[in-house]
Amino acid sequence: VIKEKSYLGQNILHCLIQFSSRSSRVNFIDKFKALTDLCPEALEIKDDSGRLPLHLACEFALSEAIAYLCQYYPESTKKAAAVPIGARGYPKFARGSIPLHLLLQTYRPKLQDVERLVNIYPEGIWEGIRPGINALTYACTGNVFDYCARKLPKTESSLVLGGEGFPFLFSNDKAVTIGGLMPQLEFFHCFPNYFYDFNGEGWFHMVGCLQGNPSIVDLALTVPALLLASLHTANDNFRQIILRSSVRKLKLRLVDSDQKTMEKVSEPKPRWNVGNFVVDMLREAKLSALVVESGSGELNISESCASKIVDFLKDNTTLRILSLPSLELTSVQLNCLFKILKLHNSTLEHLDIRNPILDHRMEKIQYYARLNQCGRSKLRIPTATAAVLVELLSPREVDSIKRSTSLLGGQTRPTSELSGNGDRSFRNEMDRLNVIYGLLRETPSVWCSAS
Secondary structure, three states, X not given: OOOOOOOOOOOHHHHHHHHHHHOOOOOHHHHHHHXXXXXXXXXXXXXXXXXXXXXXXXXXXOXXXXXXXXXXXXXXXXXXXXXXXXXXXXXXXXXXXXXXXXXXXXXOOOXXXXXXXXXXXXHHHOOOOOOOOOHHXXXXXXXXXXXXXXXXXXXXXXXXXXXXXXXXXXXHHHHHHHHHHHHHOOEEEXXXXXXXXXXXXXXXXXXXXXXXXXXXXXXXXXXXXXXXXXXXXXXXXXXXXXXXXXXXXXXXXXXXXXXXXXXXXXXXXXEEEOHHHXXXXXXXXXXXXXXXXXXXXXXXXXXXXXXXXXXXXXXXXXXXXXXXXXXXXXXXXXHHHHHHHHHOOOOOOEEEXXXXXXXXXXXXXXXXXXXXHOOHHHHOXXXXXXHHHHHHOOOOOEOOOOEEEOOOOOXXXXXXXXHOOOOOOEOOHHHHXXXXXXXXXXXXXXXXXXX
């Protein structure tokens, strides 16, 4: 009877945990022990969502059950749930949640419960659905966050805080803890959903740890817009910090720090001038990716700054991703950008700007960016050979683009657009023909002599 499952695939232990979370817990643990004494193997039975009793005990933060299950079935601390599940109302759409992750997503988890799970399975601190998603991503309360940070191994080089449905409360205390981790990180994304007692001090302390930092290459931050767009001193400080770091991929999401949450605010929306900052980043930092988006207001790039951005692309050979949704080009600037991509720039692979309705020039600009993704730069050097051309034109699978989720806004984008590594797969048959035709036009002397 104890092993029998309900229509949800749950046995009596699953049901007892869920019932106790909604009612009095008097004698709960005694009943739990009595059932497991009669049938110890019931602790190893998963429900239809792949959850063991320990998963549910952590999801509802039942300290007594957690302590008991860790003692009598410690192996369950390592087991991952098989399908998407939720914890305390937070969306949890990723496969592979271990009990520690579920406990950290509850409201104010007890440190002793976290310690109990980590002592049995230390790897749970850095285990995640992908690099950077680990215990710190889920930890919200200050003392638990500090504990997880201390347990994070020095070899862990990726960290993601907030974004993609993971709630993260930014505070000055957490900023100090994060700053202590900076020297070991190469990949750091921080998109808080909330700012607590925000005055800029903690944020600048965290960012200040980037200055002279030789390790961080990929940086994505939520930036309080007033610090970046209005205050000249703050703007200059942040610019100098980035320039003196090793950052090569920079993604910024500007928000109104006066808002308690980072949700879009009602009209009228604030408007921030970021053109000069963007120009400085493109001109002075050797970036391979620059993304500047707005989380709660409107970004403004002046016409003069837009011209400088376009001119910069002519001789640049490092930038592969440029995403400025607020950038709107004039007709003259569009013509200039089209000529630059056609004749000069063969490295820019992804361009995201405000697209004038039914403007054919944007289609041509995106066409040349697409050729750049497929290795056009290899054909524009004097030593290009027929072998290089054959390799670029070799058959590749159609519709094989790998998709991933952007941390900046939750939209689905090609992986190459985020990594800057180039997308060498074809999207469909028309894309294949366009790419082949475009690459053949680049070096007629090579393929004519080869034939």
